[in-house]
Amino acid sequence: MKKHMMPAMKEGGVNVTPLIDIVMCLIIFFMLVAKIGVATGADSKIEPPSTILGTKIEDMGNTLTLNVTDPNPRDESGNFLSRHLKQPEVRALIDGSTQPREIKIEQNFGSVTDQPLLRVLKAAVEGDPKKNVQPNPNFKVIILAEKDLQYSMLEQVLVTCAQAKVKNVNFQTRQVKAEAGAPG
Amino acid sequence: MRIRGAKQVHYDSGPNMTPLVDVVMVILIFLMLAGSFGGVEHYLTSNIPIQAKGGVGGEPPPPGFIPDEQLLVSVDPDPQYGFRVVAGNIRVAGDAKSLEAAFVQKRQAYEATGTPASKIQVVLSPSGAIKYENLTAVYEAALKANFEKVGFAKSH
Numbered sequence: 001m002k003k004h005m006m007p008a009m010k011e012g013g014v015n016v017t018p019l020i021d022i023v024m025c026l027i028i029f030f031m032l033v034a035k036i037g038v039a040t041g042a043d044s045k046i047e048p049p050s051t052i053l054g055t056k057i058e059d060m061g062n063t064l065t066l067n068v069t070d071p072n073p074r075d076e077s078g079n080f081l082s083r084h085l086k087q088p089e090v091r092a093l094i095d096g097s098t099q100p101r102e103i104k105i106e107q108n109f110g111s112v113t114d115q116p117l118l119r120v121l122k123a124a125v126e127g128d129p130k131k132n133v134q135p136n137p138n139f140k141v142i143i144l145a146e147k148d149l150q151y152s153m154l155e156q157v158l159v160t161c162a163q164a165k166v167k168n169v170n171f172q173t174r175q176v177k178a179e180a181g182a183p184g
Numbered sequence: 185m186r187i188r189g190a191k192q193v194h195y196d197s198g199p200n201m202t203p204l205v206d207v208v209m210v211i212l213i214f215l216m217l218a219g220s221f222g223g224v225e226h227y228l229t230s231n232i233p234i235q236a237k238g239g240v241g242g243e244p245p246p247p248g249f250i251p252d253e254q255l256l257v258s259v260d261p262d263p264q265y266g267f268r269v270v271a272g273n274i275r276v277a278g279d280a281k282s283l284e285a286a287f288v289q290k291r292q293a294y295e296a297t298g299t300p301a302s303k304i305q306v307v308l309s310p311s312g313a314i315k316y317e318n319l320t321a322v323y324e325a326a327l328k329a330n331f332e333k334v335g336f337a338k339s340h
Binding site for chain 1: 201204205208209211212215216218219226227228229230231233234310311312313314315316317319320321323324327328336338339
């Protein structure tokens with residue numbers, strides 16, 4: 001009787017199984033680590049101060065990042081040429097914008113004074129029926145300020161946050177590792 | 185001339201993986217381009233609003249409210265050391281580690297008199313000319329000394 005043997009298995013091309021394994025691992029890694037669709041409006045050009053301590057904010061959807069910079073002119077090495085402007089430049093993602101827009105702390109129109117930043121923060125905390133924004137007492141502000149900003153400028157932002165009754169203000173910093181043996 | 189093997193049949197060893205690899209690669213490239221990683225997302229949190237005489241945005245305290253003990257920390261710029269801190273008997277210029285040690289001693293002194301760290305407000309009272317970087321160093325020193333409430337006052 002003639003034996004029916006199975007034909008020898010021949011692969012049609014390159015074995016892609018290890019490739020798929022690695023690619024799947026990479027996909028799972030990126031899905032877990034990467035943050036997609038959370039645009040905070042943080043300006044990557046701003047260099048914040050460095051700290052060892054610090055926390056992470058899980059609920060980034062409940063925050064507004066204020067990019068605070070000194071608008072006074074500087075020379076090529078970054079030194080200020082003058083300090084005649086007393087109000088900081090504040091930029092943030094507002095009204096559904098995709099790029100941070102400038103929000104003035106105070107604007108004078110003749111005898112009328114407008115406070116756009118206070119309006120924005122109050123609307124976020126107390127809600128805005130016109131824009132269908134619900135009150136949010138747990139609203140957080142993140143301040144991303146450049147490290148050589150003077151306190152007289154930062155103070156104006158902090159005062160506005162206090163006037164808007166923002167209870168939680170966070171200062172974004174760059175994390176540095178503690179020296180070996182150092183506390184913290 | 186007969187070519188050997190020309191009549192041999194090729195069998196697939198499994199399902200066709202090509203579409204899967206295509207889709208997976210597209211997802212991978214999308215995630216690599218669209219994702220962002222938490223490089224600088226690191227925050228110092230302040231739960232008390234900026235304070236000033238007359239109160240900035242403050243509400244009247246409820247009846248029976250016992251106010252926290254306040255430790256007022258004056259922070260001024262120093263041309264040589266960057267910053268100079270005065271808080272009661274604390275006098276430190278530029279050295280964040282010495283400042284942290286002094287804050288720890290201060291907290292222990294408060295605790296020895298029965299005031300826990302949770303009932304102490306460290307209020308930084310900076311000069312308007314102090315740099316944010318130096319102020320952050322003082323702020324961090326207070327947090328490292330396990331003070332739970334650290335905030336700012338208006339500039340002096």
